[in-house]
Amino acid sequence: MTPQNLEDQTMDDFSKQIAFTTRLDDLVAWGRKNALWPLPYGTACCGIELMSVMGPKYDLARFGAEVVRFSPRQADLLLVAGTITEKMAPVLVRIYRQMLEPKYVLSMGACASSGGFYRAYHVLQGIDSVIPVDVFVPGCPPTPEAVLDGIMLLQKMIAEHHPRPWKQNWKAPDYV
Amino acid sequence: MSNLEQLKSAFGSKFNTSQYQFAHAFGDDSIVIPKEDVIPVFTFLKNGDHFDFLMDVCGVDYPGRAKRFDVVYHLFHSKNGNRLRIKVPLAEGEYVDSLVGIWKGADWFEREAYDMFGIVFRGHPNLRRILTHHQFVGHPLRKDYEADRQQHCTSSLPVHFDNVNGEDGSLLNDNFVPINIGPSHPAMHGTLRVMAEMDGETIVRAGCEIGYLHRCFEKMAETHPYNQVIPYTDRLNYCSAPMNNVGYCKAVEKILGVEIPPKAQAMRVILCELSRVIDHIVAVGTGGVDLGALTAFFHLFTYREKVYHLFEKLCGARLTVSLTRVGGMAQDAPEGWYDDVLAFCKEMRQEVDEISKLLLDNKIFIKRTQGVCPVKAADAIAWGYTGPLLRASGVGLDLRKIKPYYGYDALDFDVPVGTNGDIYDRYLVRIEEMRQSIRIIEQVCKNIPGGDYTIRDRSIVLPEKKDVYGNIEGLMNHFMLVIKGLRPPVGDVYDATEAANGELGFYLVSDGSANPYRLKVRPPCFAIYQSFPSVVKGAMLADAIATVASMNVIAGELDR
Ligand code: SF4
Numbered sequence: 001m002t003p004q005n006l007e008d009q010t011m012d013d014f015s016k017q018i019a020f021t022t023r024l025d026d027l028v029a030w031g032r033k034n035a036l037w038p039l040p041y042g043t044a045c046c047g048i049e050l051m052s053v054m055g056p057k058y059d060l061a062r063f064g065a066e067v068v069r070f071s072p073r074q075a076d077l078l079l080v081a082g083t084i085t086e087k088m089a090p091v092l093v094r095i096y097r098q099m100l101e102p103k104y105v106l107s108m109g110a111c112a113s114s115g116g117f118y119r120a121y122h123v124l125q126g127i128d129s130v131i132p133v134d135v136f137v138p139g140c141p142p143t144p145e146a147v148l149d150g151i152m153l154l155q156k157m158i159a160e161h162h163p164r165p166w167k168q169n170w171k172a173p174d175y176v
Numbered sequence: 177m178s179n180l181e182q183l184k185s186a187f188g189s190k191f192n193t194s195q196y197q198f199a200h201a202f203g204d205d206s207i208v209i210p211k212e213d214v215i216p217v218f219t220f221l222k223n224g225d226h227f228d229f230l231m232d233v234c235g236v237d238y239p240g241r242a243k244r245f246d247v248v249y250h251l252f253h254s255k256n257g258n259r260l261r262i263k264v265p266l267a268e269g270e271y272v273d274s275l276v277g278i279w280k281g282a283d284w285f286e287r288e289a290y291d292m293f294g295i296v297f298r299g300h301p302n303l304r305r306i307l308t309h310h311q312f313v314g315h316p317l318r319k320d321y322e323a324d325r326q327q328h329c330t331s332s333l334p335v336h337f338d339n340v341n342g343e344d345g346s347l348l349n350d351n352f353v354p355i356n357i358g359p360s361h362p363a364m365h366g367t368l369r370v371m372a373e374m375d376g377e378t379i380v381r382a383g384c385e386i387g388y389l390h391r392c393f394e395k396m397a398e399t400h401p402y403n404q405v406i407p408y409t410d411r412l413n414y415c416s417a418p419m420n421n422v423g424y425c426k427a428v429e430k431i432l433g434v435e436i437p438p439k440a441q442a443m444r445v446i447l448c449e450l451s452r453v454i455d456h457i458v459a460v461g462t463g464g465v466d467l468g469a470l471t472a473f474f475h476l477f478t479y480r481e482k483v484y485h486l487f488e489k490l491c492g493a494r495l496t497v498s499l500t501r502v503g504g505m506a507q508d509a510p511e512g513w514y515d516d517v518l519a520f521c522k523e524m525r526q527e528v529d530e531i532s533k534l535l536l537d538n539k540i541f542i543k544r545t546q547g548v549c550p551v552k553a554a555d556a557i558a559w560g561y562t563g564p565l566l567r568a569s570g571v572g573l574d575l576r577k578i579k580p581y582y583g584y585d586a587l588d589f590d591v592p593v594g595t596n597g598d599i600y601d602r603y604l605v606r607i608e609e610m611r612q613s614i615r616i617i618e619q620v621c622k623n624i625p626g627g628d629y630t631i632r633d634r635s636i637v638l639p640e641k642k643d644v645y646g647n648i649e650g651l652m653n654h655f656m657l658v659i660k661g662l663r664p665p666v667g668d669v670y671d672a673t674e675a676a677n678g679e680l681g682f683y684l685v686s687d688g689s690a691n692p693y694r695l696k697v698r699p700p701c702f703a704i705y706q707s708f709p710s711v712v713k714g715a716m717l718a719d720a721i722a723t724v725a726s727m728n729v730i731a732g733e734l735d736r
Contacts, residue, residue: 043359043366044389044732045414048458049495052484055477070362082366086329087309088359088388094332095360111391117407119324120392121316122308141495175330 025161032076032102033155034064039075041095044082046109049141058144063151072098077154078131081141083111084124090175096131097172104158106150107133110140132170179258180205183226190220202431202669206261211272214264218249218278227251227260228557230275231672232698233285235293236685239319243267245295248683249275250670250698254557254571257578261670266295274300281560284706292317292394302338302345307387307735316395317694323395335371337383338709345383349373352380355717359388363466363721367731370708370720377716382709386735393736397695401661402428402502405692410496412680412697412733415458416451418487419675420733421500424695426581427671427682428502431664432636438625440504441582445620446517447499448673449613453524454483455676455728456564456606463603463725464535467544472534479527482520489513502662503637504630514621521614521621528610536604545599549711549723552597560703563678564605565727569597575674589616599726636662661690677701677728699733 038060042050053060054068069075072095084092096105107127110116113136115125127133134157137150156162180200187193197208209217221227229252236246243265251260264272274297275282286297287306294315297303305312309329314321335354337345348354352373358364367388373381393412397405409424410417422444429436436444457476464472484494490509491499499506535541551561556569566573574591576584592608594601630637634653643650664686672681678700685694704727712720 041360041366044391045411045417045495047366048414051458051477052481052494055481056474057478057481070360083389083391085309085388085390086312086326087390088367089328090330090332091359091388118391118396120396121321121323121325121327122312122390122392123326125326143494173330 026159029159029161033158036063036065036077036104036151036154037067037069037075038065038077038079039069039072039095039099040079040081041092042079042081043084043088044111046081046083046111046141049144050079050081050108050147053144053147058148060148060151063148063155065151072096073100075099076103078103078105079108080105080112080127080133081108083116083118084127085122086124087122089124089127089130092127093130093173093175104135104154105131105133106135106137106147106154108137108147108150109142110138113138116140128166130173132164132167134164134167178205179260180207183207183260186224186226187217187220191217201667202433204259204261204669206263206668208263208265211264211266211270214275215273215278217262218275221251221260222278227253227258229254229562230279230281230285230560231259231679231703232670232681232683232696233275233282233289234683234696235289235295235317236694236696237293237318241265243270245293247272247289247295248696250681250683252679254573254578257575259670261668271296271298273298274303276300279560280558281703281706284702291315294318301340301342305387307390309387316392323392323399333385335383336385337371337373337381349380351375359385363724365462365724365729365731367735368724368729370724372712372717372720374717377718379712379715379717379720382712382720384705384708386705386731389731389735391736393697394695397692399691401690402664402692403662405695406500407496407498410498412699412736413455413675413677413730414495414732415730416455416676417496418447418499419451419455419673419680421498422448423671423673423675423680424682425500425502426673427669427684428664430671431667431669431684431686432502432662434503434631434633434636436504436631437628438583439627440629442620442624443505443509443629444500445582445584445587446514446617447497449617449620450483450486450517452613452676453610454480456610459676459725459728460531460535460603460606463722463728464541466721466725467541469535469538469541472531475527475534476531479524482523486513486516486520489516501630501637503633504628508629514624517617518621521618524614525611528607528614532607536600536607542600544718544722545603545726547596548599548719549715550596550598551707551711555707556597559707561678561707562700562703563675564609565597565602565704566678567592568594568601568605570595575672575679581673584616587616587619589613599722602726663688663690672698675700677730677733678704680733697733697736699736701727701729701734705729705734 107113115123135150135154199206231252232250245266247264249262289295291305339345358369359367369385371383372379409420412420457480461473461476553569553571572593589612592605639650639653644654666688668685670683672679681698683696687693
């Protein structure tokens with residue numbers, strides 16, 4: 001049976017059985033949020049806890065973020081887990097710039113978010129001074145549950161097309 | 177005759193000791209020598225078989241003195257466990273001779289002292305910054321550098337190598353392909369950076385750049401009261417956080433001259449051995465992943481979760497537990513905790529057997545690791561290897577045996593050693609150590625001593641909360657101790673424990689105030705990792721990856 005053979009009315013009924021309507025944006029967002037490919041930028045203790053998030057018990061794969069990519073070209077979620085030092089900052093910026101759009105950043109732990117309890121001469125006081133951050137997860141280190149919560153929050157932001165002025169207004173630091 | 181007196185008489189016939197100061201304080205021997213005598217004295221101490229390990233080199237800054245700096249060396253003998261501290265006073269602008277010709281392990285330690293204090297070691301082939309970034313100006317551990325004065329870094333250094341025999345290491349050879357791995361690379365565990373020059377698949381030259389996780393632990397320790405330093409120690413080797421707590425508190429207790437109660441000792445032993453198990457879990461699990469064996473990782477991490485669960489039961493935190501206090505433990509174990517630990521041991525025993533089959537009997541694993549990048553015992557000692565890597569090279573040194581603490585001498589356990597010092601032996605030793613740790617935990621758990629979990633000295637330990645809120649003495653005591661702080665006597669001590677990666681040492685200088693004047697950590701993997709460029713020279717690139725993994729370099733303690 002081809003659609004040409006059908007009366008308009010029948011066609012309409014038929015489509016209701018096999019299709020649904022949505023906005024294209026929503027469909028894309030739905031796909032995006034359920035297939036985040038994280039790049040685990042684990043530098044310190046939070047990175048160790050991130051292993052638990054990926055590991056057998058907490059299993060981030062349940063949220064669609066199964067495929068961990070270490071190449072920024074293949075990832076769309078930068079998971080910064082751990083202290084970022086001044087020496088590391090240029091590397092982090094470079095990795096971020098190498099990621100393709102659309103891209104998101106989750107800052108895990110007190111150190112990445114604010115320098116944590118390292119008010120110190122070689123520690124960057126929060127990665128948001130060099131790259132735009134979508135979700136901050138507090139804790140030192142955050143529990144795996146908290147990280148999962150942060151990922152779910154990000155998924156919600158993606159699904160709802162939450163505006164991201166921090167990203168729009170971000171200017172890349174003039175690093176070499 | 178004590179060691180120091182023996183040395184004194186041996187020195188008397190060889191050197192002009194009129195300017196030397198011999199001292200024995202807090203159980204440590206130390207000698208102050210003038211900078212001119214550094215090379216002859218160290219040569220004598222090494223060749224006369226007085227000491228075979230140079231454990232640590234560091235600086236201390238006393239801005240008020242005419243000779244502003246002390247260069248402090250820590251020596252150790254693996255046969256009898258003797259230690260000696262040698263101090264060399266140095267004025268600003270003066271230099272001291274480098275020891276790299278005598279102990280190659282002095283290399284990175286001297287670079288660090290240069291980076292942190294600006295101390296110049298004459299004859300060091302690569303005296304450049306090691307922990308701070310290349311745009312950093314000044315020397316942060318000097319007392320006149322403010323702890324929170326940040327300096328931004330805007331670029332990364334290109335591929336470069338160490339200078340060898342006067343050749344400039346930053347010049348690359350056009351015949352070879354330079355490659356850079358890390359710091360953001362799955363095999364580099366987040367923060368290591370390895371550079372190599374390749375002839376086909378063979379490494380002609382290798383180099384490493386560290387410091388990507390230098391978060392100023394030692395400066396933070398100088399700006400915080402003694403007990404507040406404990407959470408920072410958790411974050412040194414975060415794969416086995418409680419061991420760092422124990423090592424640090426043990427050093428502070430040594431300078432205070434207190435002995436902790438038997439129950440606290442038993443709890444610390446259990447925590448340390450559980451930590452050793454999970455540290456080896458991470459080392460073996462991720463080591464497998466780096467070679468492409470994912471199964472062992474998932475297997476093992478299930479069991480690491482179980483240990484985290486035990487920690488959580490004990491104190492509420494999983495990873496960064498901060499469980500010890502100066503003088504004992506923060507709190508007692510909840511009811512039934514020791515039974516949980518015993519139950520875990522039973523499961524873990526089977527798991528270790530399974531992992532051993534899965535990895536050590538695996539043909540691919542054997543091919544990738546056996547005979548790869550071996551390190552001979554003599555080299556290992558010269559580099560300052562300790563822990564499982566040293567034992568894999570066939571030296572059965574374990575501080576728990578040679579200088580037992582916390583009742584390790586009464587426990588029945590073996591120290592596994594390897595024969596070849598290759599990568600396979602390192603994993604062999606680690607897996608066997610997990611078995612031995614389980615043995616230790618079981619023995620201790622079955623005989624937990626009664627009594628208190630901490631000493632009750634009012635000038636050291638905070639009173640219990642029920643006393644703080646219940647009576648005026650408790651409240652006053654709490655108030656005084658918080659305001660005044662815990663104040664050890666003036667002096668310095670070095671204390672070391674056998675951590676999962678080797679000798680974890682703390683050199684503590686106290687000026688009698690509530691903050692440490694100087695706290696230097698001797699991280700085991702720092703000494704080990706400096707040998708990397710020589711160990712992988714001539715090997716394949718894939719072997720270099722396996723070598724990094726087997727060294728179990730933990731950036732937190734490497735860079736501090
Ligand atoms: S937030 Fe805490 S646990 Fe995380 S990297 Fe910083 S110090 Fe480590």
